[in-house]
Amino acid sequence: MKKLIATLVCLLAAATMALAINEDKPKGSQFFQEQNQDQVAQEQSYQGVVGPSGTVERDTRGPTPEGSLGSNDTRDTFAAAEAVRAKQSLRNADNMVKQASHRSSPLGLAFIALGIGFLVAIGAKTYLDKTCPGPSPAKKNAQF
Numbered sequence: 001m002k003k004l005i006a007t008l009v010c011l012l013a014a015a016t017m018a019l020a021i022n023e024d025k026p027k028g029s030q031f032f033q034e035q036n037q038d039q040v041a042q043e044q045s046y047q048g049v050v051g052p053s054g055t056v057e058r059d060t061r062g063p064t065p066e067g068s069l070g071s072n073d074t075r076d077t078f079a080a081a082e083a084v085r086a087k088q089s090l091r092n093a094d095n096m097v098k099q100a101s102h103r104s105s106p107l108g109l110a111f112i113a114l115g116i117g118f119l120v121a122i123g124a125k126t127y128l129d130k131t132c133p134g135p136s137p138a139k140k141n142a143q144f
Contacts, residue, residue, distance in 0.1 A: 035043075
């Protein structure tokens, strides 16, 4: 056990020392900017925004022929059919939820019983540790 603790302490010390390596700057070195402010301003002047070119008509779709997918009557028909399908899907989902809530799961009850049994065992162990005397100390001169 002592060897394990000593090994862990050595590994921990080596890991913390590896993070602490910090090289100092050479003597006489100075900080200098790679570019001065004039060079930075000149580079940024090239990063302008390009404005819009040309104009666009307000309504680019044009007139739609009757009976095509773009007409209002067809769109209304598709929207109504989609609404009916959505209501049916919601009804089916509600029915499935109601059916699932009526069924009881034996697996769920088994997990609940297992959890209660685990808590009872922990409580019993804690109670017995407090009320019963501990184990008698082992004899030092035991011969096997």
